[in-house]
Amino acid sequence: MFRYILYVLSPAVVVLTLIGTSSGPPEKGSLADIDKLDQDWAEYNGGPDRNHYSPLTQIDTGNVSQLKVAWEYASGGADTVRNTTQLQCNPIVINGVLYGVSAGSQAFALEAATGRELWKTNLTDDTFSMTSRGVTHWTDGKASRIFFGYGSYLYALDARTGKPIATFGNGGKINLRDGLERPGADDYVISNTPGVIYKDLIIMGTRVNESAAALPGDIRAYNVRTGRVVWAFRTVPRPGEYGYDTWPKDGYKNVGAANNWMGMAIDRKRGIVYAPTGSAAFDFYGGNRPGSNLFANCLLALDAGTGKRLWHFQTVHHDIWDRDIPAPPNLFTVVHGGKKIDAVSVLSKQGFLFVFDRVTGKPLFPIEERAFPASDIPGEQAWPTQPIPLKPAPFTRQSFTEKDLSPYITGNEREEIVAEIRKAKTGQPFIPLGWERTIFFPGTDGGPQWGGAAVDENSILYVPAKENPVYSAIKDAPKQQGTTASVTGKKLYEANCGACHGATREGSHDGTYPSLLNLSVRSNEPAVHQLLAKGRGMMPAFTQLKEAERKAIVDFLFGKESAVATEDRPARTTVPYSHTGYNRWYDSKGYPISQPPWGTLTAINMHTGDHLWQVPLGEYPELTAQGVPPTGTDNYGGAVVTRGGLLFIAASRDEQIRAIDRRTGKTLWQAPLPAAGYATPSTYSVNGKQYVVIACGGGKLKTRSGDKYVAFALP
Incomplete structure (x- = not known):
């Protein structure tokens, strides 16, 4: 190793x-x-x-x-x-x-x-601003550089001084947004996970929006000295490219994401980079993208020098659950069938572990295509089967019903929660979101997280995970209101903020998405306007909105009423449905409603x-x-x-x-x-x-x- x-x-x-x-x-x-x-x-x-x-x-x-x-x-x-x-x-x-x-x-x-x-x-x-998971180092034995994602830019810094390398890109930085444009997309893109080095290349993925207006998730390699793009792999294929037939005819024009936000691993001896991808956007409705949607939700094995696809495996077909591969792959060697095999594995948000021969892409353990329910949302064509690895066994539980309710919930509260569970769609993975409450287990952000797995010298893998029920539902996207072709700040809030902060601004129970009620007590209008424009931490910048739209949202949050003329709004890609948010289900004491652990x-x-x-x-x-x-x-x-x-x-x-x-x-x-x-x-x-x-x-x-x-x- x-x-x-x-x-x-x-x-x-x-x-x-x-x-x-x-x-x-x-x-x-x-x-x-x-x-x-x-x-x-x-x-x-x-x-x-x-x-x-x-x-x-x-x-x-x-x-x-x-x-x-x-x-x-x-x-x-x-x-x-x-x-x-x-x-x-x-x-x-x-x-x-x-x-x-x-x-x-x-x-x-x-x-x-x-x-x-x-x-x-x-x-x-x-x-x-953003939340960063680290930096990348490159050296040729003389020069030594640190590559660092800051907003939409990738910086090259002198490792000794921290000063930008003037000969890299434009004064020490390149804009990762360049080359990702598509009709109807916003301009939100950052790099919050370090890239990988191969010779004189730095290979980068990006984080983009998760709305229908997301940019595409191209994986690109840049020259470490100049910042010049050397190759690009398009994860939403264009005409004539492999996988194009898994999307509608103009899918590459109308759909974004399928991006590598979680990081990559690289076998430098063989010159192979292993790049996982996330879901196509919008995360929870795919009526505008019928098909299996390659190369969303894939493990890609690419030639590190050219970007050529060597092999791939799709872990979720036509993802409408936001079941991204959540972490970088792991590379290790196993003895399998009496032979030493160099392997690569990836985690699934569902709690699965997929393991492949690193060179051929052949699964080392059986993977079975199993049937799952159809969608009842107009226009949605859920893929009829999903790949389920038979071994290793899942490292998280795979279903949640009233029988799995926490023993620490008692009395009337227990009866009320049981009644809600009985009305919900639950009990297995890959249930398409419906109009009624649909339960994800493990939750919408999955069992394993971006931290990923550790592997020791004996090829024992150690993976942290969590198991908390989360519910959501499909709802109609907000419609424009009034006779004067305008949209209110309230409707803009519902369309852009409500899924996380709640339709009534109450925030999420666990504090992941803070309450926006009584906002004037702890903030002010300029600060919130700047937050919408620039983002902070894991909250993206709302670059898809014009300044007037952001102002209308701020007015609404601070108790004012205003509207924006629709002719002034940017023409962004949209879908007819939204969702009711990422609702982590906790009891009145703040504990998950499921049985421990x-x-x-x-x-x-x-x-x-x-x-x-x-x-x-x-x-x-x-x-x-x-x-x-x-x-x-x-x-x-x-x-x-x-x-x-x-x-x-x-x-x-x-x-x-x-x-x-x-x-x-x-x-x-x-x-x-x-x-x-x-x-x-x-x-x-x-x-x-x-x-x-x-x-x-x-x-x-x-x-x-x-x-x-x-x-x-x-x-």
Whole structure:
């Protein structure tokens, strides 16, 4: 496995190529001495294989209880009043320097041993802020660059100074929006997940809107020196391209997304990049895009030098559930059928794990096409079957009915919830949204999240997930009102904001989408207008709206009435239906209505596909104090797995970081964080000392926002 790390480590670590794939104990004079060498965390999720793995053994199961805080760094930019900012960054470490992104979307460099700031950007482009998951490093042995997504721009920074490289693009940046235009689309595009390096290319995906006006999700490779586009792969094919016949005739003109927002993995030895994609937009209605819709919801294997498609597999046909592949793939080697096979796997929001031969795309375990219900929404043609892997078994439960109701809900509340469940469409995956309440389980953002899975040197995969019912329904899109061809601020709010913040502005129960009631108490009109124009964190900028439309929404939020003439509105792609929002279902005490566990960590043997163990991840302290066993919680972020026998993971809403015995799932150590660590830790060594660092940003699930990076080490 270490051959994937060789592209970024020093020549002294060549020995790892020979011993890194061993599943036995460390040998004297080789891996046993690994902690005497400085070990980088040189790429997003640890390496090009995205396995979150480190060979470090200094911190192990015997001494992990002695961990202490080594340093803290306040990165800046946290909104601790409204608790709306987040940190999702998995920082990288190169030659003793840590590179990350602040809560205010600025890149920075620190001394990795002390947390002392070396440089920090102060970018002020007329664009929107965002939540970044990290940066990408490139070097030719002389020059050293950090690539960093900021709003719609990709910056190339000098790794030593943080200054933009003037010869890259336009004064150190390129606009990722260039080349993505299509009729009727808005102009929202950002890059919040690091790209991958192949020779002198940086290969990038993007995050775009999820409305019908979304831009297309082309995957593109840029020259690292000049910023010039070298190749592009169109995920919504055009006439004459493979997959064109899986869309309507003018699909490429009328439909967007199918984008790589979750990141990629790369096999540099073979020159293959593995790029997952998300759903076509709009997420929950596809009447305007009949067909299976390649290359939405696909794992794509592309020639890294040319962008040519080598093979693909579609994990959801004609997605109308927003069932994106949620995280980068994992690359590892298994023994299957008596042969060593280099494999690639991807997670599914539904809680599935798909595993393929990395070269041929052949599934390593059987995948069955199963029939699922048709849609009752006019114009919708749900695909009749979906692919279901028979092994490994799902790592989340697959259905929710009244029998699965939490035992902690009693009395009248229980009766009321049971009555609502009985009226809803529920009980299996892939039920198309209808006019009535339709329940997603696991929830709309899935069981696994963007943090993805970790894989150790024995090809054991560890995946965090959550299991919370979420409901929604289809509704008619707001119509224009009045006789003077105008649309009101209220209707604009309903069309653009109501799905998240609620039709009555009450927000979501768990605080993911804050209430907008009594907004004047905690904000003002200019601030909200700027938020709509530029976005913040995970909220996109509403660039599809003209300034007058944004003003009408602000007027409505602050109790005024105004309207916008329809002839002044931009001609955007639309569909006849909307949805009633992402309604996470909690009881009156704030707990999910399903039976625990509400969050889990699962270990899976990828040689056999068998589950080894599953444990709850996270707890509600007040329930634990009552003698309730840990229930698990909502979680965001991934784990780090080490040769020292440990998994390090924060992710849970209880604002803790944990060290877990990777053999058993038992928690060996935990410590409080200044804010929840909704990110993936990094581990590295400098001057022979191993550190574990986590970004503590909070800002989701009604937890406080923060801006700190906290590093732990042995005394």
